[in-house]
Amino acid sequence: MDGVHDLGGRQGFGTINYAPDAPFFHADWEKRVNALYGLAVRKGIFNMDEYRHAIERMPARHYLSASYYERTLTSLATLLVEKGLVSAQGLQELAQGNFPLSRSSAPGRSNLDAPLALKVGDRVRVKNDFFAGHVRMPGYIRGKAGVVVGESPAYPFPDAHAHGVAAQDEPTFDIAFRSEELWPNASDAATVHVGVFSSYLQRID
Amino acid sequence: MAEPSSDFSQTASLEQRVAAIEAVFETHGMQPGPFIAGMTHAAAEEWVPQNGARVVAKAWADPGFKQRLLQNGKAAVAELGLSMPAHHRHLVALENTTSVHNLICCTLCSCTAFTIIGLPPDWYKDLDYRARVVRESRTVLREMGLDLAPEIEIRVWDTTTDTRYMVLPQQPPHTAGWPEQELAKIVTKEVMIGVASLALPAAS
Numbered sequence: 001m002d003g004v005h006d007l008g009g010r011q012g013f014g015t016i017n018y019a020p021d022a023p024f025f026h027a028d029w030e031k032r033v034n035a036l037y038g039l040a041v042r043k044g045i046f047n048m049d050e051y052r053h054a055i056e057r058m059p060a061r062h063y064l065s066a067s068y069y070e071r072t073l074t075s076l077a078t079l080l081v082e083k084g085l086v087s088a089q090g091l092q093e094l095a096q097g098n099f100p101l102s103r104s105s106a107p108g109r110s111n112l113d114a115p116l117a118l119k120v121g122d123r124v125r126v127k128n129d130f131f132a133g134h135v136r137m138p139g140y141i142r143g144k145a146g147v148v149v150g151e152s153p154a155y156p157f158p159d160a161h162a163h164g165v166a167a168q169d170e171p172t173f174d175i176a177f178r179s180e181e182l183w184p185n186a187s188d189a190a191t192v193h194v195g196v197f198s199s200y201l202q203r204i205d
Numbered sequence: 206m207a208e209p210s211s212d213f214s215q216t217a218s219l220e221q222r223v224a225a226i227e228a229v230f231e232t233h234g235m236q237p238g239p240f241i242a243g244m245t246h247a248a249a250e251e252w253v254p255q256n257g258a259r260v261v262a263k264a265w266a267d268p269g270f271k272q273r274l275l276q277n278g279k280a281a282v283a284e285l286g287l288s289m290p291a292h293h294r295h296l297v298a299l300e301n302t303t304s305v306h307n308l309i310c311c312t313l314c315s316c317t318a319f320t321i322i323g324l325p326p327d328w329y330k331d332l333d334y335r336a337r338v339v340r341e342s343r344t345v346l347r348e349m350g351l352d353l354a355p356e357i358e359i360r361v362w363d364t365t366t367d368t369r370y371m372v373l374p375q376q377p378p379h380t381a382g383w384p385e386q387e388l389a390k391i392v393t394k395e396v397m398i399g400v401a402s403l404a405l406p407a408a409s
Binding site for chain 2: 005006007008009010011012013014015016017018019020021022023024025027029031032033034035036038039042043048052055064068069070073076077080085086090091092094095096097098099100136137138140150152153155172174176179182183186187188189190191192193194195196197
């Protein structure tokens with residue numbers, strides 16, 4: 001999904017609000033909502049890919065203006081409604097106010113190809129692929145060429161796993177891209193590594 | 206999903222919304238209270254950067270462990286009694302050298318090796334770091350107080366799968382021969398994410 005969550009390389013942002021030893025919880029409700037979504041995953045109500053995609057599905061303006069744990073909260077609430085544990089109306093009555101939820105999901109898809117047997121050093125290109133569902137391909141690598149520097153264990157294919165579609169787990173590869181090729185004349189020099197699912201890749205001969 | 210019709214003129218507060226969700230869990234017999242207490246405890250006491258600091262200290266003190274860590278991070282940290290969630294199937298330790306500096310992010314959300322280095326700090330999860338670190342890595346590090354020499358190559362790692370990463374920093378020369386317990390005390394979360402260095406002063 002080409003949502004606003006796909007932030008890598010986007011311009012218009014400012015100084016990172018950095019301090020060492022920065023906190024990760026600011027209020028009791030944040031600790032509770034973090035635990036609650038963990039409980040939902042533990043109980044099998046939804047999986048991590050569904051959770052991430054429900055955050056991505058927040059209306060763009062809400063996503064950009066919400067705090068981190070408000071995104072967790074909105075995803076959790078949306079999935080509880082979509083999985084039938086409560087209605088949207090019921091949530092509003094319990095909360096005694098409006099309860100904004102995420103937008104509905106596009107259909108998922110299964111693996112795009114048989115898994116590639118890539119080796120460290122192989123050159124690959126990310127497919128020029130666009131998908132409205134959950135996809136763990138940041139837009140900044142779409143269509144770009146890189147080199148395999150490592151392989152990870154196979155993982156559930158997000159494009160399927162976030163949507164209840166059957167699929168095989170896929171190998172994933174750490175692909176090294178040069179920033180000069182990702183953003184020509186418009187980046188600090190670096191090697192940018194991204195973990196890429198086999199389905200998103202094609203070999204360069 | 207259709208927009209729900211609303212009888213309310215205002216959005217419920219965050220606290221009200223969380224309480225509503227807790228009520229849904231209760232209705233379904235899922236007893237959120239004990240689980241919340243357990244996870245709050247884990248976040249504060251178990252998933253701490255001191256875990257990763259022990260891993261780094263041992264890698265500095267024990268070359269055999271370092272090799273095992275670089276080969277299979279999840280198995281190596283298990284030697285120290287450290288576990289990772291089942292869905293984090295792989296841990297990659299990124300070794301800094303005199304010519305290479307590694308740096309970790311998650312541009313799409315906030316993925317972190319949280320059981321090893323602790324839960325991610327605010328700035329890691331916020332929009333500015335996620336947007337800028339892959340494209341303006343050297344500038345972002347300088348703003349955060351880490352000014353790398355121009356000849357040092359920067360490697361950024363965007364956490365897009367369920368593989369997790371941690372930086373294995375270089376051991377500062379003045380700590381040669383220190384016991385592991387003392388070595389562990391100098392390693393911070395920021396160093397293991399890659400936005401601070403032990404060779405140079407961290408931002409104050």
